[in-house]
Amino acid sequence: MPRxxxxxxxxxxxxxxxxxxxxxxxxxxxxxxxxxLAAFRGIADIVIAVPPGEGLRWKxxxxxxxxxxxxxxxxxxxxxxxLVAAEEPTHVLVHDAARPFPGKELVKRVMEATLKVGAAIPxxxxxxxxxxxxxxxxxxxxxxxxxxxQVQTPQGARADWLxxxxxxxxxxxxxxxxxxxxLEKCGRPVAVVDGDPRNVKVTTAADWKLLKGRGRR
Ligand code: C5P
Numbered sequence: 001m002p003r004x005x006x007x008x009x010x011x012x013x014x015x016x017x018x019x020x021x022x023x024x025x026x027x028x029x030x031x032x033x034x035x036x037l038a039a040f041r042g043i044a045d046i047v048i049a050v051p052p053g054e055g056l057r058w059k060x061x062x063x064x065x066x067x068x069x070x071x072x073x074x075x076x077x078x079x080x081x082x083l084v085a086a087e088e089p090t091h092v093l094v095h096d097a098a099r100p101f102p103g104k105e106l107v108k109r110v111m112e113a114t115l116k117v118g119a120a121i122p123x124x125x126x127x128x129x130x131x132x133x134x135x136x137x138x139x140x141x142x143x144x145x146x147x148x149x150q151v152q153t154p155q156g157a158r159a160d161w162l163x164x165x166x167x168x169x170x171x172x173x174x175x176x177x178x179x180x181x182x183l184e185k186c187g188r189p190v191a192v193v194d195g196d197p198r199n200v201k202v203t204t205a206a207d208w209k210l211l212k213g214r215g216r217r
Contacts, residue, residue, distance in 0.1 A: 002115060005045040005089035005159070007082035008033070010058075010097030011071020013051070021051075022202050023097035024061055027212060031062055032100035032202065039102045040095070040154075045087045048097070049078035076176050080166045083159070091115070092162060094179050095154040098202045100211070102154060109193040114156030119188055121156070121180045122195035123149035152195045155179050161188050 010023045010033065023033035037046070046066040050058045055068035069085045071078035079094055086092065091114055095102060106122055113120035130143040157179060165182035168174070176182050180190045202208050 002090045003045075003088070004043045004111070005047060005083075005086035005092050006037075006040050006043045006154075007079055007086065007092055007094045008036075008046065008048045008097050009071065009075050009078040009082065009094070011049045011051050011078045012075070012098070016204050017202075017208065018205065022208070024058070025202070025208065027100065033097050034062060034064060035100040036095060036097070036102060037064065039104050039107050040093070041104075043093070045089065047082040047085045049082045074175070076166075076169065076179075076182070079179060083162060083166065086159075089159045091156065092159050093154040093156050096201055099153055099199055100202070102152075102199050103196050106152075106194075106196045106199060107154060110154050110156045113191040113193045114158070117189050117191040118161060119155075119157040119180065119183050120191040120193055121151050121178075122154070122199065123151040123192045124195040124197065125149055149192060150195070151178065151180065151192070152199045152201075153178075157183060161186070 014020050014022055024031050027035060047069060048066050049069050049071035052070040059068055067085050069081050072081055083092065093110065110120050110122055126145045126148040130145050131139045132141040132143060134140050155178060161183055162179060165186045168186060169182055174185060183190050200207065200211065202211060
């Protein structure tokens with residue numbers, strides 16, 4: 001039987017939101033992170049990486065049963081620390097704290113594909129035209145969008161693959177933006193399942209405004 005842990009990197013500085021901690025912002029009276037957790041019912045072991053020294057404050061504000069660990073300098077460091085604190089899982093899901101509405105169906109698709117392939121991520125095929133733009137704001141070219149996907153979280157992986165990937169990343173000084181990239185660099189297969197356009201990430205103050213103003217599930 002697989003044993004799942006949910007790892008949540010939430011230790012970002014919130015610099016693009018004027019220093020506000022996005023996961024603690026509230027919609028309908030509940031912090032964004034608590035909204036997100038509703039999609040993961042059934043996973044008991046939850047580890048949240050928070051800004052160093054803020055574990056107690058976050059625990060109080062969130063009011064949830066989870067393990068809080070100090071995050072690291074980069075997102076990948078925060079995820080690695082959360083993995084170390086997890087209760088010996090066979091498989092993990094890593095979910096951005098700033099994505100409040102992943103949706104149960106999407107979580108199920110990622111878990112099923114992870115069990116089958118070893119690692120899986122949700123993605124949406126790029127439908128907009130992509131331009132390369134220089135520092136003056138002038139277009140320098142168009143990037144063909146065929147085969148390009150925008151990926152979301154939760155990202156699923158076998159825990160042993162992820163541990164091995166973090167060890168290699170430390171030895172070879174890899175800098176990555178998501179866990180799938182670590183696995184790719186190790187030559188592991190990563191499946192892509194259908195993402196959901198409602199699974200948005202709150203990055204800027206404008207994203208937050210948009211999210212507050214529109215319908216939610
Ligand atoms: O900056 P970005 O939006 O890509 O961050 C994605 C997630 O990684 C956020 O939930 C953020 O809190 C988290 N993060 C972290 N530790 C860092 C930097 C970011 O846990 N050092």
